[in-house]
Amino acid sequence: MDNEYLTVTALTQYLKKKFDFDPFLGKIYLTGEISNYRYRGNSHQYFSIKDDNAKISAVMFKSAFAKVKFQPEEGMKVLVTGRISLYERSGSYQIYVNHMEPDGVGQLYQAYEQLKNKLSKEGLFNAPKKSLPKYPKRIAVVTSPSGAVIRDIITTTRRRYPIAQIVLYPAVVQGQEAADSIAAQIKQVNADGNFDTLIIGRGGGSIEDLWPFNEEIVARTIYDSEIPIISSVGHETDTTIADLVADVRAATPTAAAELAVPVLTEEINKINNFYARIINAFNNKLVIKQQRLNKLKQSYIFKQPERLYEAYLQQVDNLSNNLLNFMKDKINHNSKILTDYSYRLKINSPLQTVKDYEKKVDNNFNNTVRAMKNILSDKSNAMQKTVSSLEHLSPLKTMSRGYAYVTSENNQKVIKKVSEVHKDDEIKFNFIDGSAYAKVKSVHQKENNYNVRRN
Structure with missing residues (x-):
């Protein structure tokens, strides 16, 4: 189951x-x-x-x-x-x-519109365009080496401006590899340098044929180019992404060459015309200057140049006299001030004041010496009186009359009372001319007027 x-x-x-x-x-x-x-x-x-x-x-x-x-x-x-x-x-x-x-809507057209909107939002179309040099020396061309584009560009350039050099950078301009080939050659032109203008292009065709020039890689390479680029892709009615990003768009390769170079004969004619205009302008300027020079030559400045200085010479004399008078007045004024100050200085001379102060100093010095002597004498007499009083009170004077004082042998303490002495204590008798030592045999103390013996 x-x-x-x-x-x-x-x-x-x-x-x-x-x-x-x-x-x-x-x-x-x-x-x-x-x-x-x-x-x-x-x-x-x-x-x-x-x-x-x-x-x-x-x-x-x-x-x-x-x-x-x-x-x-x-x-x-x-x-x-x-x-x-x-x-x-x-x-x-x-x-x-x-x-x-x-x-x-066709697939390619849809892709074209999407990339166009994307790059437009990024500002690739509205970015500042680089100016084409008016007189290019070297022009690089990125296109097929076998197409009519390079032949048209060379023919037109040689006819209009034969002194310009055309350098071909061959690229695949149709098919799967075309976009990478075109972008690589544009980068190579920038890497090589020393080019004034770069032309990219191919002949007309369907949108499929022109599609490599609508690829994003080609558009960004054109935008990053340091060399100004002329785009010439297809016919006038065909507008590719490369045309929108390039600095200049040309309807055909011949138009691209015409935009890239001037007409040499026209430029030579312009130079000749400018040269003639410069010569005429210079001659006219020379005539005007010559007339002005002749007019100046007739002026008294050149015929009688000394007249230029007459007024100045008289002005110098006046200024010299004014300066001399001013200096005299200034000297007289300062001389009077000096005389006045000399007189006032003489009246108020400090010499007598110095002498008066010297006398005062001498008097003060003598008075100070006398006062010091008096003070010294007074102090000496006072000291003698004090010494005499001390002699009267001195224990040495008392001891000279036969008195002595007793001290303990152990601690040299003065013994004032008999109660401070005990039997067998060693004591010292201090006389005026020396000392004597003794040993206590017995102690007798007065008590209530009675003698008490302490053994």
Whole structure:
């Protein structure tokens, strides 16, 4: 009974084979709106295709998506080609897209408009344009070496301005490799340097033929160029991204050469005309200056130059006299001031004042000496009186009359009372001319007028 039940894997594999071997599902042409789209850089793209009533999951692998010329957007109506199959892990069917283009608008035109809007927002079209040099010496041309473009540019340049040098940088201008080739050659021209102008271009063609000049890499390389670029791509009615980014756009290669160089004969004629105008202007200027010189020669300044100084000489004499009188007055005034100050100084001479102060100093000195002597005498007499009083009170004078004082032998303390002495104590008798030592044999103390003996 269990053999009648299928596993989910077996059923899914069976359904997948049904999808894969169905001839009607091997190549499907489908139209609808893009839904749930989120761009994944350098990876596979996952989204949905839907209409008003249904939706199908879609997968576009990286290799197929790289061939898409426009950028898919959410809600964009597209035409897709692919196959229908079943994704076993989720059990859902989906379309594997291998080609996609906008519905109702050509794929290349859609890509053109998207890149144009992108670069416009970044400011590549509105950036300040570099000016073309009026008299270029070397012109680089990036184009096909076998096309009519280089021949037209060379022919026109040689006819108009043969002294300019044309250097061809051959590039592929059509096909898958064209954009990289054009960008590489533009970079090479800038790296080589020493070029005044750069022309890029090719002949007319369909939008597919001109598409390399609509690639982003070419547009950004033109924008980064240090050399001013003239773009000459297609015919006048065809406008490429390169035309919009370039510094100058030319309708044809011949027009590009005409913009790049002037007409040598016209420039020579201009130089001759300028030369003639300069000569005429110089001659006219010379005539005017000569007339002015002749007029000046007739002036008294050159015929009688001494008249120029007559007024100045008289003015110098007047100023000299005024200066002399001023100096005399100044000297007389200062002389009077000096005399006045000399008289006042003589009257108020400090010599007598100095002499008076010298006398005062001498008197003060003598008075000070006398006062010091008197003070010294008084102090000497007072000291003698004090010494005499001290002699009367001196114990030495008392001892000279036969008195002595006793001290303890142990601590040299003066013994004033008999109570301070004990039997067998060693005592010292201090006389005026020396001392004597003794040992106490017995002590007698007075008490209430009676003698008490202490053994």
